[in-house]
Amino acid sequence: MSIHENSDVRVPINSDSLSIQREENKCILCGNCRSVCKYSQGVYGKYDLKETGDYAICIDCGQCSNVCPTGSICEVKDYLELKKLMKNSEYTFVFETAPSVRVALGEEFCMPTGSFVEGQMVSALRKLGAHYVLDTVTGADLTVMEEANELLERIENEENLPMFTSCCPAWVKFVETFYPEFIPNLSTCKSPILMEGALVKTYFSTQLHLDAEKIKHVAVTPCTAKKAEIKKEGMNVSSTESSNFRDVDFVITTRELAEWIREEKIDFLSLEESKYDSLLGESTGAGLIFGATGGVMEATIRTASFYITGEKLEQIEFENLRGFDGIKEAKVMLGDIELSVAVVTGTNNAHKFLELLKKGEKHYDFIEVMACVGGCIAGGGQPKVKEPMSFLETEKRGASLYAKDRTLEKRCSYENSEIQKLYNTYLRKPGSPLAKKLLHTTYTSKKDLLHKSVKVNN
Secondary structure: OOOOOOOOOOOOOOOOOOOEEEOHHHOOOOOHHHHHHHHHOOOOOOOOOOOOOOOOOOOOOOHHHHOOOOOOEEEOOOHHHHHHHOOOOOOEEEEEEOHHHHHOHHHHHOOOOOOOOHHHHHHHHHHHOOOEEEEHHHHHHHHHHHHHHHHHHHHHHOOOOOEEOOOOHHHHHHHHHHOHHHHHHEOOEOOHHHHHHHHHHHHHHHHOOOOHHHEEEEEEEOOOHHHHHOOOOOOOOOOOOOOOOOOOOEEEEHHHHHHHHHHOOOOHHHOOOOOOOOOOOOOOHHHHHHHOOOHHHHHHHHHHHHHHHOOOOOOOOOHHHOOOOOEEEEEEEEOOEEEEEEEEEOHHHHHHHHHHHHOOOOOOOEEEEEOOOOOHHHOOOOOOOOOOOOOHHHHHHHHHHHHHHHHOOOOOHHHOHHHHHHHHHHHOOOOOHHHHHHHEOOOOOOHHHHOOOOOOOO
């Protein structure tokens, strides 16, 4: 008999999941979780519990929690452990915040959808006890630098094309599980939070004369899959002495942060704005739009073009790569090089796309995939919208990111002075041996999970 009750109606969830959990007494068997997992995420129905040894296949995206009307399914609430740990004065707590959090957190405090609350968010984190607050957008800019360099190297060497983006851990796990033959096509770049995490406990700690062993690094993200990602093998490159030492110690979602703020009785609406710390705290518009579907592609094109031509693009906005269409295609000119690119949102659309790609009927050079429909702005840890199946509210979050991008003086990742200093004094250049060690990773096939009772690291 299966340990997963009612799996014909709802998604099965493993009791040891690092990302999501279910409170049985709240479940009303509505079937919403099953529907979103099957029709949006393309996971439910693609495996058989009898074949997996009763092990539930999950990519950790958390979309089931977004559509659960009773809160039966929610993220694993790591902020509770973090709260207790922050009472220990021997540690230095370094927080970083992802782009999409700042355009969604306000919704938890009755602000209009898409309100840009970066300053209030940073203030709230300082009140909660953060010693330093950094911007994950800096990590996104760094990802762009490495990814653009990797893309051009692959094109020059004509190997492992098309290249897929790799900053979405749910998408990466989807490939590792269902399409491991495409693992060589994944960019080796880590996600922004993990790039920044490796630097916090090396470059950042050295610059500020901090003991890296006493730093607790916390990422605030819209994403439940990040909770599993930070615990993957190899995500502790900043130390070779302890397997328990992690580059990122905690991931808490937008919803968790809001819950924590309310518990501490912080009046979010009355907070004065605060700025990020200067070291690893500068950002550009390119890194900011990472949160919306098509944003990683657009940001990378802005920098890849500069690598080739040495000149800034006159037109740096790519409207044809934006929006909620499941699959978008375009031709992009980088100097004299024409690239065929695609943007895919939602892993069920990715399933359809990869099946077409296997037939070899079309050629692509670069493909962005985000597991959540709409991108990180619609992540599994974001505030729930009133109409889960409507994109209207999610679109407002994306519009807020793009609007902010247009107001910034620096809109390309290579313009970030923090990034320039980082390469000049530490990493040397994109793709350098040190950059490869700290900022890149490898992937492992998880296809055996579909056919055997074998558990692997999330």
